[in-house]
Amino acid sequence: MQIRTLLASAATVAVLAGCASGGTQTESGAADTGSAAATTTTYEGTLPCRSCDGIDLTVNLNGTESSPAAERTFTLEADYQNHPQNPDPEQYQGQWETMTGTAVDPQATVYELTPNGEGQIYYFQKIDDSTLELIDPQRRRFENGEMLRLTRQ
Numbered sequence: 001m002q003i004r005t006l007l008a009s010a011a012t013v014a015v016l017a018g019c020a021s022g023g024t025q026t027e028s029g030a031a032d033t034g035s036a037a038a039t040t041t042t043y044e045g046t047l048p049c050r051s052c053d054g055i056d057l058t059v060n061l062n063g064t065e066s067s068p069a070a071e072r073t074f075t076l077e078a079d080y081q082n083h084p085q086n087p088d089p090e091q092y093q094g095q096w097e098t099m100t101g102t103a104v105d106p107q108a109t110v111y112e113l114t115p116n117g118e119g120q121i122y123y124f125q126k127i128d129d130s131t132l133e134l135i136d137p138q139r140r141r142f143e144n145g146e147m148l149r150l151t152r153q
Contacts, residue, residue: 038071039064043124043132043150052083059124059132059150061111065098072096074113076122092119102139110139124150 041061046054056079063072074096079089094115102108102125109126123139124132127149134148135141142148 038062039067042153044153045148045150046081047134048147049080049083053081055080057150059113061096063096065109069095069097076113076115092116094119099139102135102141104140108139110135 039062043059043061044057046056049055058075058077058079060075061072062074072095074092074094076092077089078091080087092113092115094113096114097112099110099112100107102110111124111126111132113122113124115121121137123135123137125135125139125141127133130152132150132152133141133145134150135145
């Protein structure tokens with residue numbers, strides 16, 4: 001099962017039992033070479049999975065909301081725990097943008113992650129400074145969105 005399939009059926013998956021992992025905050029800066037230091041912020045969590053123990057998701061956002069667009073890149077890795085087909089972790093890379101507003105909150109901050117090449121666009125609502133929540137392409141939260149949260153590491 002690929003992450004694209006998971007996201008396409010996330011409304012159904014969200015009602016299933018799952019667990020979320022937590023953590024602490026870390027940021028890393030690049031060596032100072034005369035320009036602004038690069039920043040990477042990592043978010044992790046475990047999404048529910050119908051045919052496995054969970055999908056460990058790691059999202060690394062490079063740059064900040066105020067960085068030039070070319071510096072806002074991401075990597076996303078999905079690792080399936082105890083899946084019967086034992087798939088390799090899926091990895092995506094691309095650019096991310098900041099959007100404002102959701103279906104119910106015009107002031108909400110949403111990160112739009114667009115993979116290079118094939119792959120679907122991912123949307124995460126910023127719940128607070130340490131939490132992102134996977135939302136649908138219409139920028140609506142899922143009924144049990146708490147199960148779709150990633151915590152800043």
